[in-house]
Amino acid sequence: MGELSIEELFRGLESSDCHLDESSRRFFSCIIKSTLRFRDRMLETKGIVVTVKDVRTSLRWLVPALATGNLPELENPIAMELLKTWLKDLRDSPSSVAASSRTNA
Numbered sequence: 001m002g003e004l005s006i007e008e009l010f011r012g013l014e015s016s017d018c019h020l021d022e023s024s025r026r027f028f029s030c031i032i033k034s035t036l037r038f039r040d041r042m043l044e045t046k047g048i049v050v051t052v053k054d055v056r057t058s059l060r061w062l063v064p065a066l067a068t069g070n071l072p073e074l075e076n077p078i079a080m081e082l083l084k085t086w087l088k089d090l091r092d093s094p095s096s097v098a099a100s101s102r103t104n105a
Helices: 003-014 021-045 052-068 077-092 096-103
Strands: none
Touching: 021 077, 021 096, 052 077
16 A cells, blocks of 8 residues: 555544544644655655555554553564654654653543
C-alpha cells in the first residue's frame, strides 16, 4: 500500500466521532507530519515503501512506549524505526506534546 493508503488511515483517525482537545490535536498533528516525513525519507534514501501495516504496528506500541519509556521488541524494523522517530519528534516538539499526552493518557 502506498502514499494514499497511509493518508487515508490518518484521515480516518481525524474524522472519527471523538472530539479532541487542543493537546490531542497537537499530538496527532506531530505524529502525522512525522510519519509522512519518515515515509518520504525511507522511499527517497532507501527505496523502501512504508505500508499501512508498518504504521499500524507502530501505533499499537506508541502509547505503551510513552507510558513506560520502554521499547518493544518488534520483528518489523520499519515499524520500530518509525516508533523511534515518533518518540524523538514528540520529545523534541516545542510544545512538549509527549509530556502532555502522558498526563492525558
